[in-house]
Amino acid sequence: MRKRLTGFIGVILLTLLVSACSGGNNAAPAASNAPAESQQPADNGAPKDGGNLIIGVAADPVILNPNYAGDRVSLTIDQALYAPLFQVNNGKKTFYLADSLTPSADNLTYTLKLKSGLTWHDGEKLTADDVVFTINSILDEKQNSLLRSNLIIGDKPIQAVKVDDLTVEFKLPQVAPAFEATLVQISPIPKHIFENEADIEKSPKNNTPVGSGPFKFKEYKTGEYLTLERFDNYFGGKPHLDSVTYRIAKDTNSANLALQNGEINVKYLDPQDVATFQATNNFEILPYSEGRLAYLLFNANSDRGALAKKEVREALSLALSRDELIQTAYTSGDYAEPAKSFVTPDGLFFTNDVTSYDNDAAKAKELLDKAGVSNLKLRFITTSGNKVQEAVSLYVQQKLKAIGVDVELQSVDASAYSKRFTDKDAKDFELALAGYIMGYDPDAYRILYSSTGNSNYSHYNNPEVDKLFEAGAGEADTAKRGEIYKKAQEIVAEDAPIYPIAYTKTIVAVSKQYGGIEEAVLKPVVIFEDLSKIYLK
Amino acid sequence: MRQLIVRRLLQTVPLLFFVSVVCFFMIKLAPGDPVLSFVTPNMHAEDIERVRHNLGLDKPAYIQYFIWLKELLQGNFGYSLTNHQPVLDQILERLPATAGLMGSAIALAVLLAIPLGLLAGANRNRWVDKLINFISYIGISVPLFWLAILMIYLFAIKLHWLPSMGMRTIGVESTADVIKHGVLPCTVLAFGFLTSYVRYIRSSTIGQLKEEYVQIQYAFGASKTTVLFRHVMKHVLLPVITLLGMSMGDLVAGAIVTETVFSWPGIGSLGMTAVRGMDYPVIMGITLFSSLMLIIGNLAADILYSFVDPRIKLTR
Numbered sequence: 130m131r132k133r134l135t136g137f138i139g140v141i142l143l144t145l146l147v148s149a150c151s152g153g154n155n156a157a158p159a160a161s162n163a164p165a166e167s168q169q170p171a172d173n174g175a176p177k178d179g180g181n182l183i184i185g186v187a188a189d190p191v192i193l194n195p196n197y198a199g200d201r202v203s204l205t206i207d208q209a210l211y212a213p214l215f216q217v218n219n220g221k222k223t224f225y226l227a228d229s230l231t232p233s234a235d236n237l238t239y240t241l242k243l244k245s246g247l248t249w250h251d252g253e254k255l256t257a258d259d260v261v262f263t264i265n266s267i268l269d270e271k272q273n274s275l276l277r278s279n280l281i282i283g284d285k286p287i288q289a290v291k292v293d294d295l296t297v298e299f300k301l302p303q304v305a306p307a308f309e310a311t312l313v314q315i316s317p318i319p320k321h322i323f324e325n326e327a328d329i330e331k332s333p334k335n336n337t338p339v340g341s342g343p344f345k346f347k348e349y350k351t352g353e354y355l356t357l358e359r360f361d362n363y364f365g366g367k368p369h370l371d372s373v374t375y376r377i378a379k380d381t382n383s384a385n386l387a388l389q390n391g392e393i394n395v396k397y398l399d400p401q402d403v404a405t406f407q408a409t410n411n412f413e414i415l416p417y418s419e420g421r422l423a424y425l426l427f428n429a430n431s432d433r434g435a436l437a438k439k440e441v442r443e444a445l446s447l448a449l450s451r452d453e454l455i456q457t458a459y460t461s462g463d464y465a466e467p468a469k470s471f472v473t474p475d476g477l478f479f480t481n482d483v484t485s486y487d488n489d490a491a492k493a494k495e496l497l498d499k500a501g502v503s504n505l506k507l508r509f510i511t512t513s514g515n516k517v518q519e520a521v522s523l524y525v526q527q528k529l530k531a532i533g534v535d536v537e538l539q540s541v542d543a544s545a546y547s548k549r550f551t552d553k554d555a556k557d558f559e560l561a562l563a564g565y566i567m568g569y570d571p572d573a574y575r576i577l578y579s580s581t582g583n584s585n586y587s588h589y590n591n592p593e594v595d596k597l598f599e600a601g602a603g604e605a606d607t608a609k610r611g612e613i614y615k616k617a618q619e620i621v622a623e624d625a626p627i628y629p630i631a632y633t634k635t636i637v638a639v640s641k642q643y644g645g646i647e648e649a650v651l652k653p654v655v656i657f658e659d660l661s662k663i664y665l666k
Numbered sequence: 667m668r669q670l671i672v673r674r675l676l677q678t679v680p681l682l683f684f685v686s687v688v689c690f691f692m693i694k695l696a697p698g699d700p701v702l703s704f705v706t707p708n709m710h711a712e713d714i715e716r717v718r719h720n721l722g723l724d725k726p727a728y729i730q731y732f733i734w735l736k737e738l739l740q741g742n743f744g745y746s747l748t749n750h751q752p753v754l755d756q757i758l759e760r761l762p763a764t765a766g767l768m769g770s771a772i773a774l775a776v777l778l779a780i781p782l783g784l785l786a787g788a789n790r791n792r793w794v795d796k797l798i799n800f801i802s803y804i805g806i807s808v809p810l811f812w813l814a815i816l817m818i819y820l821f822a823i824k825l826h827w828l829p830s831m832g833m834r835t836i837g838v839e840s841t842a843d844v845i846k847h848g849v850l851p852c853t854v855l856a857f858g859f860l861t862s863y864v865r866y867i868r869s870s871t872i873g874q875l876k877e878e879y880v881q882i883q884y885a886f887g888a889s890k891t892t893v894l895f896r897h898v899m900k901h902v903l904l905p906v907i908t909l910l911g912m913s914m915g916d917l918v919a920g921a922i923v924t925e926t927v928f929s930w931p932g933i934g935s936l937g938m939t940a941v942r943g944m945d946y947p948v949i950m951g952i953t954l955f956s957s958l959m960l961i962i963g964n965l966a967a968d969i970l971y972s973f974v975d976p977r978i979k980l981t982r
Contacts, residue, residue: 192749330750351760352935383927389823390823541697
């Protein structure tokens with residue numbers, strides 16, 4: 130009996146230790162020549178109807194309700210299930226459910242017109258009532274929606290008012306040009322389904338979602354796959370494909386083998402796997418900008434104090450080379466552009482023409498001497514098992530040693546890392562690697578760089594920048610707003626609260642059997658903006 | 667006998683309580699915060715606090731434990747912190763996949779281990795033994811995920827005999843299809859179990875061969891094969907019962923690595939996701955479930971023992 134007790138404790142220990150071994154994706158087999166795809170018909174241009182597309186995803190979707198989806202997989206599937214009101218690409222609006230969005234002269238009211246004849250997947254009419262219901266359930270404190278904070282402007286919620294079946298007025302408590310970027314993230318949920326649910330998040334109705342997108346829910350086998358089928362009444366025209374399946378493949382190596390084997394048609398690739406798939410000649414390899422900045426964080430709040438000095442941050446930045454960092458992390462410049470500004474290239478008013486500290490060790494030493502800092506010892510936290518972070522941290526350690534700065538690497542597991550990183554009172558580390566995708570409106574960066582921002586993990590504090598963010602949020606004149614954010618980008622770049630490394634790209638492999646990729650528009654996080662355009666050649 | 671079984675069953679209650687306490691507080695001691703796995707960077711601090719409050723995560727850990735226990739005693743395993751679905755439903759949904767896979771892997775491993783172990787034990791230190799030993803050592807040393815990838819590469823990509831992943835062809839509902847998908851993961855898992863079983867049976871065989879009844883059989887002119895497979899095997903099967911009893915926990919806990927590599931929708935991969943997200947209601951549910959199965963398996967093994975070998979009396 131006694132001996133078996135160790136067995137029980139073993140079970141418990143195992144559950145806890147597993148996370149430590151996660152992410153151990155070593156030992157990929159040397160795939161030399163994969164079998165050719167069975168069919169490779171001549172491309173005659175015209176889209177055909179029919180067929181199935183299999184997209185590989187790395188996890189089960191958490192919840193198929195746009196008011197709650199925060200994980201990559203749910204967002205990807207929601208993009209096909211729920212049509213958005215409109216989307217913005219490179220500053221240009223594409224209208225989906227909405228027909229138009231017009232701000233009033235005082236910029237305090239936005240009038241949204243819906244397209245006529247819209248229906249939900251179950252045939253019910255989609256009207257202004259659904260839009261108002263969606264906004265109100267996001268704002269309802271009992272409903273725990275992740276989007277709630279986005280609808281609060283300066284401590285006051287926005288209001289959605291139905292004018293007629295196709296018209297909604299949004300009333301803003303103050304002028305806020307970033308409101309459009311907020312609406313981009315919202316896809317209406319059906320009022321007739323969720324109206325009487327006390328807790329929408331826990332509602333079993335989320336398991337059989339009813340949306341308005343190009344594909345409707347068919348079946349979900351937990352841990353295996355989720356299939357959507359064509360929605361014939363899609364307002365953008367009948368989709369070409371009969372169905373889309375999201376195949377859950379948690380292990381990267383075996384998912385790559387399934388992609389080679391034709392059991393998956395679309396999947397993200399890591400830079401180091403690109404050559405293998407290029408060699409098969411069966412895939413379009415599509416790197417596209419993810420609107421993401423990868424950066425090295427300087428924690429000015431640490432108990433060693435050194436990073437609160439601008440000269441020290443500047444010196445550390447000068448000791449590093451952006452190009453070498455990109456080589457180390459992403460194997461080549463094809464998958465990452467050198468970054469200087471905190472705004473990403475897809476953002477409004479983005480400029481990379483700002484001060485940059487790069488690759489000047491002599492000047493770095495000089496600055497440290499001038500600041501009177503010597504024998505600097507820094508702690509660098511990394512996520513264990515994350516190969517990119519490990520490689521970059523070793524590089525940084527070596528480069529900083531050259532200017533007389535000692536770096537102690539602390540490898541911690543993913544949940545411990547995110548807890549320390551996001552803890553605003555953390556004083557026990559100085560350096561960390563991170564990345565963010567903030568969307569196209571620069572107001573989103575306020576939480577990162579204003580002194581009172583929620584996610585100001587570098588503890589950056591510059592009253593001038595605070596003022597600029599405040600002014601930019603309420604400035605309706607586009608030209609003036611542009612000036613404000615350009616100035617903010619320059620000041621932040623000069624103050625170096627972070628070391629911007631690169632604007633990273635996502636790489637997606639799509640089987641050459643499929644066409645219409647350009648029309649479907651590759652989009653950060655969700656892969657395709659409009660799946661209805663994809664067709665089987 | 668009946669009294670004894672009842673007493674053993676009653677003992678499981680404090681044991682499970684102990685397991686749940688240790689498990690719960692170890693999760694709470696681990697660095698990390700379940701709320702972080704689903705908040706977004708642009709949520710306001712007060713919204714994050716409200717979500718934390720609504721989930722009861724702002725209360726002290728021991729109070730959280732008692733709330734959890736109280737719900738459990740009313741038959742409620744709670745809701746996942748990430749997808750907010752009932753924990754019990756999620757476990758039951760995945761149970762058939764795991765039990766089927768683990769059950770067939772264990773059965774396959776035992777069926778192969780018995781003859782291999784007997785042969786190795788009977789031919790101690792001869793080439794048959796050395797070959798079987800060699801294979802066992804490979805089995806112990808080779809990481810299963812690596813073996814799994816190798817097998818996928820060979821049988822799915824190169825030979826096209828078997829599918830590389832999942833439990834079903836998309837949209838197909840047939841037992842034959844599930845079996846076809848199960849061949850690779852089952853073989854990999856069976857190999858993992860096999861090696862320790864073989865070592866177990868081998869040493870047990872060596873022990874049995876020294877017994878007097880074996881000498882008597884030989885004295886009566888029984889052939890080596892007869893002695894081994896008719897007489898020794900019966901005795902060697904006894905420890906196999908214990909092995910099987912101990913495997914009952916695995917039967918529901920699943921195999922985390924193998925399930926993940928083969929995208930097998932079992933409890934192992936559910937547990938993996940839960941541990942990553944610090945989703946303690948799910949972790950607790952799986953731990954309790956597999957502990958219970960382990961206890962029941964052991965009890966069943968003990969009872970079976972007393973039937974198979976009357977010399978062994980069930981005592982406390």
